[in-house]
Each structure stands twice: as C-alpha cells, then as structure tokens.
Amino acid sequence: MTMTKHDEARTIEEALDRIRRDQPSLKPIADAFQVLLVSRAVLKAGMPDCQGRQLPSPDAKKLSEGVPVLTGDELAGLMDPWGERAASTIAPLARAFPGLEAEIRRLKESLDKGESDLGHCMRALMKDDDAELGPMASRLVVPLPVLRFLLGQILKPFVEKKTQPLHAAVRRLPWHRGYCPVCGAFPEITYLQGEGGQRWLRCSLCGHEWQFNRMLCPRCETQGQKKNLIYVEGRRDEFAELCASCGRYIVGLDLREHIGESITAASAIGLVHLDIMAQERGYSPVASCAWNMVESSHGGPEGKKLERQ
Ligand SMILES: [Zn+2]
Ligand SMILES: [Zn+2]
Incomplete structure (x- = not known):
C-alpha cells in the first residue's frame, strides 16, 4: 500500500494524539517526537521515488544465506548530497533534542561550510568506521556516539523512502532472521497480528516489516526459554x-x-515507559532508536551505535 504525503503525517499525528490522551505522562516525549516524525514524513513525501536502477534486485540465494539486499555502502549512497533537503532533517532534530542543540549547530555549520562531506560521513557511519568518524567528532567537539546518532537520524528518511521499491519484492522471498532483509538493521518494535498471532518485526532504519518466529529473540535468535515479558497492569x-x-x-x-x-513510525513512542522498565532491569534495546537512546529526559544518546547485522 502506497501512502501519500498527508496520509503518513496524519497517521503519525493521530497515533501521537492517542498516546497523549491515553498516557498523559508520555505527553512531553510525544510532543518532542511529533516534530521529528511529522517533518520526516513530509520530507519523504517530497522526495522523488527511487529509480529502479539505483537499487540492486533482491537475490533469493543471498537472502537464504542471511545476507540483506543492501550493503552499508549502498545504504550510505541513498543519502542526497548536502543541500536543502538534507539540511531540512536537522532543524527538527534540534527541536526534538534541545539538549543537543549546540552539537547539532556545530555539525550543521561544518556541513554548510563544506568542512565535512556528508557522503563520506555516511559511508563511515554504515561501516562503523570510528577511525574516520573519531577525528571529525573531535574537530566538532561532539561526542562520537552523539555524532553517530545525528548522522543516523539525518540518513533515516532517505533510507526509508528510497528502499520502498524493495519492500514488497523482499517480502515475497523467505527470510528467517531477526535483522532486516532489506538493510540489515535490527527491529525497533515487534507486534502480533492476525489469526494465530503471527509475529512481525519493524526495522529501526528502513521501516520494512517482516514475519519472524514468535519463540526466538530477534537479536541473538535464541529459542525463548529465557524470554521474559513485562507489562503494565491494565495495559496487557x-x-x-x-x-x-x-x-x-x-x-x-x-x-x-x-x-x-x-504499526506506525510513532507506535514505539507510546511504549517508552516499557523501555525505561527494561533498561532499569539492566537490559539494552535490540536496536538503538532515537527514543530509547535518550536518558530519562532528552539529554541525548549514551554510547550507543547505529547497529547493523
Ligand atoms: Zn531495514
Ligand atoms: Zn537474545
């Protein structure tokens, strides 16, 4: 199903309205993420569709071996060069994470002046190449995890939009892993749906959704005897x-x-109280996302990486 511009932005606004109504304690985080998620939806709607030749075709054999369709380099290549569209990803980040305003401003200035090359940064990010990103982080006086986080947030709408043509094709091929068959990132949320309670995962980077064994952990793919569920009473x-x-x-x-x-891009925002409960028990998220990397306030990410398989 293809969504139009206003569909996705409106769906997100409605989901966040529901969160504010049902869980008033989550209002501050819903407000902060509304800016980010709605502006991202609008930005994606304004992007041209990806041309088929820009993307490799899904390869059934590679997928059967657990190899996602896109490599890190190919994902980095989905980013537009620094320009109006890429720049428009930055302002909403500063509004969603006021604690990172100074760091975001320094990154933007450096890109504006051409001191940092965005394509180069994205390739280093997707390769997890700290030898490349480290000196840049020092130069900008931005902690390395924060730089990784910001670059990941800038890249995300481009990957979400431009991998769209792959999603339906990939869903027709078998895939049994806990990371995304399109981009290799781990999922941000799981859900049960339909008869028999089929289990689905939603990718934290490209937004692809795929079916996954209900008994397995998406991160280590271990059978779930050691799996515990936590709930809040009354919200089972x-x-x-x-x-x-x-x-x-x-x-x-x-x-x-x-x-x-x-499920929408906003669904996980309504579950942040469960992130807090799980993290208080000493657990880390399967995928580091903007909302589960923040400490109790919107201070910013703490030492997490944008993780791909
Ligand atoms: Zn993905
Ligand atoms: Zn596990």
Missing part, C-alpha cells in the same frame, strides 16, 4: 520482551484484538 496489549541470553529487549504490541490498527 503492550509489552517488552526481555532475553536473558543476550541481555536485550524489544518492545511490542499485541494487535490481535485491534482489528484495522497498524
């Missing part, structure tokens, strides 16, 4: 799944009784 359809084998958790929604409801 929302949970966090903790894996004692790898010490990771993922938040989730049970949509089996919510016919017609679907």
